[in-house]
Amino acid sequence: MFRRIASELRRHVLFTTLGIISGIIILALIFFSNIPRQIFLLASLALLADVGSGLFSLLPRFRGISTRYVIAFSAGIVISVALFELLPKANSEDNWALLGAGFFIMYLIDKGLALHQCGESECEVTGMSWVAILGMSADNLLDGVALAVTYLTEPRLGIVVTLAIIAHEIPQFITSTLIMKEQGYRLTRIIVILLVAGLVFPLGAGLGQFIPTAAHQAAIAFVAGVFIYTGATALMTEAHHRFNWLVMLFLLLGSLIALGLKFVE
Numbered sequence: 668m669f670r671r672i673a674s675e676l677r678r679h680v681l682f683t684t685l686g687i688i689s690g691i692i693i694l695a696l697i698f699f700s701n702i703p704r705q706i707f708l709l710a711s712l713a714l715l716a717d718v719g720s721g722l723f724s725l726l727p728r729f730r731g732i733s734t735r736y737v738i739a740f741s742a743g744i745v746i747s748v749a750l751f752e753l754l755p756k757a758n759s760e761d762n763w764a765l766l767g768a769g770f771f772i773m774y775l776i777d778k779g780l781a782l783h784q785c786g787e788s789e790c791e792v793t794g795m796s797w798v799a800i801l802g803m804s805a806d807n808l809l810d811g812v813a814l815a816v817t818y819l820t821e822p823r824l825g826i827v828v829t830l831a832i833i834a835h836e837i838p839q840f841i842t843s844t845l846i847m848k849e850q851g852y853r854l855t856r857i858i859v860i861l862l863v864a865g866l867v868f869p870l871g872a873g874l875g876q877f878i879p880t881a882a883h884q885a886a887i888a889f890v891a892g893v894f895i896y897t898g899a900t901a902l903m904t905e906a907h908h909r910f911n912w913l914v915m916l917f918l919l920l921g922s923l924i925a926l927g928l929k930f931v932e
């Protein structure tokens with residue numbers, strides 16, 4: 668197993684180099700900066716959730732399970748975290764431009780780089796290209812930065828945002844993994860891609876500390892725009908290819924859980 672991963676790493680020099688550079692930067696940030704270590708812990712949780720959900724989707728038992736309920740559930744969480752947690756702290760009266768920028772930049776990443784892959788059988792599978800992997804990593808970098816900024820604003824907010832990140836990454840990594848498998852990628856190659864894309868979380872979290880405190884509200888407005896797009900546009904439409912009561916129920920359940928967190932100190 669390890670030998671196959673090693674040979675896979677050797678074959679994809681660019682990818683391996685990127686992974687190693689990210690790893691070195693992350694370690695340097697952990698040891699030489701005074702960013703709270705909890706931020707890296709939360710980012711590592713997101714990394715674990717990514718790799719874990721990707722691998723879980725490869726289990727034979729997983730086949731046939733519809734991902735639409737997971738997608739609906741995560742849409743509910745992401746939308747509600749944006750509406751109930753981020754927007755009230757974003758000072759959108761001043762930061763309206765960043766709020767809009769977050770929404771439309773996410774739209775460009777999503778549609779331009781085919782980020783939210785369609786895993787359900789009724790929609791066309793676009794394939795897992797380098798561009799898609801790049802888009803996935805760009806999104807993860809952004810999520811990592813968002814995690815750091817919100818945690819530095821208020822640790823509770825950082826934890827809630829981590830939950831929203833994990834919630835929307837799980838369906839994304841499940842579909843990406845299924846597409847890679849369909850394209851005949853070997854397990855080792857899939858693991859390498861999942862790992863490198865996941866490493867971008869702690870990298871983004873480490874870089875997030877360089878955003879000055881004065882710009883945190885503006886950054887939160889941007890993240891709110893990103894989350895509104897991801898939840899209300901990408902995930903919600905993906906869950907609702909066909910009319911389905913259960914999908915609506917799962918979406919509202921996700922919303923309620925996020926709403927409940929509002930009252931947890």
Ligand SMILES: [Zn+2]
Binds near residue numbers: 806807810832835836
């Ligand atoms: Zn994301």
